[in-house]
Amino acid sequence: MSRKADEIMAADTLKDAKKLQASFISTEPFQESSKEKEKEKDNNKLFHIHERNVSDEISERTFQDVSLCYQCGKCSAGCPVRYYMDIAPNKVVRFIQLGYYEEALKSETPWLCAGCLACSVRCPKEFDLAKFMDAVREIAIEKGVEIKQENILKFHKAFLDQIKNHGRSYEVGLVAEYKMKTLDLFQDVDSAPGMFLKGKLDLLPHNIKNRKEIKSIFKKTSGKK
Template sequence: MKNLKAKDFKQKLIAITSQDPAQCYQCGKCSAGCPVRDFAEAPPNRVVRYVQLGLYDKAMTSPTIWLCAGCQTCTSRCPQEFDLAKFMDAVRELAIAYGVKSADKKTQEFHEAFLKQIENFGRAYELGMLIDYKLKSKDFFQDVDLAPSTFSKGKLSLLPHNVKGKQQIKKIFKESGEVKK
């Protein structure tokens, strides 16, 4: 658990989001409008419930936190003005920090592959990201049929663009790594 204690979870969550999960009174309006509700095993309000009940492990291992698309429909409709999208971001961040095995490895690997390009080059490098993601996920055949047309349309560049101020970007990433220790 990388120097992090379970009892700190709630405190850390409140520190990241500047809001107390107790604010949620479980009306379920968020889940009613959630676009990924049909694909998730637990509706988003249940993940809040886990945290309210101190079941932090259940929250951090829920596939729902990774399926959340960040659309913020929940946040904008919440009668309690609880920012659920921000809550999901924070639970995910803590799950990574606690070294919890992700219940949705593919999504996590995708985000890691995307961020790796930003860290290395300063901008998104789609080809590098796709290669990196495929190596991690071992999902080699997905979308290969799209590759030729995407190249010929000029939508996928072969080489990355290198940002000059890369040192600044590396520093930001280093800090984000520190936070997780």
């Protein structure tokens, strides 16, 4: 995180933060590089209104206004995985509120969020942070942002591939595909054989009958929004 971003994050009010942000001339909106856009950027230093902004996109997808969050930090205080994250969950919201989309979308935090919903039920503003994190991840994938927690994404892809092919999860296929993708060949070597011996893992997948329907759902939902 840049020093400037830190200063902005520390501002007392949203108004102060936006003033500070405007004073930093080098403020760079996310994924803007062409000369034309540079010009436009000068006209809109305060808000990145030249493209459909990520903040509005998230508000729309989650049916809740991102500006609802007043940064009390209760979510981060009670988050069971905060310790493993690069930035606190409430800070991801702050970055989005202030237009620092790249900082938010590149953060590891949304990927480490376990979706336990503790934050969502505790929020004094009833802001559903877990749902917000879903939207951040979804947009990060759509924009092709580099995902630092790549193994987590590879796991989700491998899991969904099983559903796409069989209609149900297939743990042997999942683990095999995950290991191929990550080349992490030795983890779980102690538990997988045990699962076979106990008859818990089936060698063959449970294929549902109407796999055509599942394939069609995947196909129709795979495009960008």
